[in-house]
Amino acid sequence: MSDAAADTAAEPPAAEGEEYRFPCAQCGANLRYAPGQTSMSCSYCGHEQDIPGACDDTRNAALAPLDLHEMLNRPVPESEIEETRVLSCTNCGAQVEFAPEVHSSECPFCATPVVTDTGTNRHIKPQAVLPFRLQEQEARTAFTKWLKGLWFAPNGLQKFAREDNRFSGIYVPYWAFDADTRSRYTGERGTYYYTGSGKNRRRRIRWTKVSGRVSRRFEDLLVMAAQSLPRRYVRALEPWHLTDLEPYNPSFISGFRSEAYTVDLRPGHEIARERMDEIIRGDVRRAIGGDQQRVHSLATDHANERFKHLLLPIWVAAYRYRDKGYRFVVNAQTGKVRGERPWSIIKIALAVTAGAVAIGAFIYIAEFL
Numbered sequence: 001m002s003d004a005a006a007d008t009a010a011e012p013p014a015a016e017g018e019e020y021r022f023p024c025a026q027c028g029a030n031l032r033y034a035p036g037q038t039s040m041s042c043s044y045c046g047h048e049q050d051i052p053g054a055c056d057d058t059r060n061a062a063l064a065p066l067d068l069h070e071m072l073n074r075p076v077p078e079s080e081i082e083e084t085r086v087l088s089c090t091n092c093g094a095q096v097e098f099a100p101e102v103h104s105s106e107c108p109f110c111a112t113p114v115v116t117d118t119g120t121n122r123h124i125k126p127q128a129v130l131p132f133r134l135q136e137q138e139a140r141t142a143f144t145k146w147l148k149g150l151w152f153a154p155n156g157l158q159k160f161a162r163e164d165n166r167f168s169g170i171y172v173p174y175w176a177f178d179a180d181t182r183s184r185y186t187g188e189r190g191t192y193y194y195t196g197s198g199k200n201r202r203r204r205i206r207w208t209k210v211s212g213r214v215s216r217r218f219e220d221l222l223v224m225a226a227q228s229l230p231r232r233y234v235r236a237l238e239p240w241h242l243t244d245l246e247p248y249n250p251s252f253i254s255g256f257r258s259e260a261y262t263v264d265l266r267p268g269h270e271i272a273r274e275r276m277d278e279i280i281r282g283d284v285r286r287a288i289g290g291d292q293q294r295v296h297s298l299a300t301d302h303a304n305e306r307f308k309h310l311l312l313p314i315w316v317a318a319y320r321y322r323d324k325g326y327r328f329v330v331n332a333q334t335g336k337v338r339g340e341r342p343w344s345i346i347k348i349a350l351a352v353t354a355g356a357v358a359i360g361a362f363i364y365i366a367e368f369l
Contacts, residue, residue, distance in 0.1 A: 032255025035132035062247035065306035094228035108168035139315035171311035173225040173261035190292030225261035
């Protein structure tokens with residue numbers, strides 16, 4: 001790589017509130033991160049520049065989780081805060097970064113028209129980023145395949161959605177939590193037994209009181225730190241392979257957008273605790289054993305709680321059909337998809353009617369033949 005390219009790729013951080021820019025060493029146009037690569041590319045002249053990688057020691061230190069309670073119980077240092085320009089959506093609540101020259105646009109999550117805010121967003125800096133792996137065309141292919149598989153969709157939806165959809169590559173904010181847990185429980189173990197024989201054979205259950213302890217180490221339990229997508233969508237996009245995380249570097253964001261978190265660390269931690277409790281209850285039921293289980297009490301101690309602020313990549317297609325917004329989301333690392341779709345009431349009614357006629361015909365034939 002040339003000295004000029006190296007100097008450009010290693011451009012110092014932008015000042016607070018200032019846009020990051022990565023000019024091409026050959027033509028001066030803005031470079032974009034190339035999904036699945038370790039370089040940025042120029043869409044005008046085709047020149048590529050490597051994203052400088054840190055040494056292993058520095059990388060491991062950058063990806064180390066932070067102490068949760070220390071962050072919650074003290075003012076966040078200015079060195080750990082960044083300020084960005086965002087457009088806020090009044091429909092889904094997303095706060096998405098845009099270039100300073102953009103004054104109005106559409107929300108990439110729900111296709112609602114949005115205008116620029118009068119201020120900026122201050123938040124804890126991202127600690128790590130999971131770079132895009134899927135190209136936009138791969139996301140479009142998944143979208144087309146998904147559309148073709150829809151049952152009872154309105155006529156013309158496939159053509160309309162293909163023409164109207166706008167794919168946006170977005171880094172979505174997440175909190176990743178670690179914790180060591182030890183839980184004490186009381187409950188009952190249910191064991192089946194049988195009485196009688198033949199037609200009089202009956203299954204009964206015998207309950208036995210039990211108590212005990214279970215422990216679990218949670219690592220990188222993910223909570224989406226935004227409300228732009230329903231949590232059932234977010235969970236459906238899992239798993240994420242976090243072994244591919246890179247220390248936060250604006251080079252990976254170049255050419256994409258990133259969403260600012262709207263779920264702060266404390267409420268994010270509360271959601272994580274709820275998810276931990278669900279998993280621990282499953283551990284308790286397995287520990288109780290038997291054929292059925294009852295959990296009467298559960299008390300959990302949490303230790304060594306730590307967290308990371310991550311940016312994870314998704315492709316989003318938002319389109320409006322008959323004045324209602326629909327979304328299609330792709331995990332830009334694994335290709336896993338989730339989508340919203342309209343239903344044709346007429347097609348459903350016709351199918352129900354046809355089913356009823358078929359059942360009636362079957363009954364008629366069975367009675368008179």
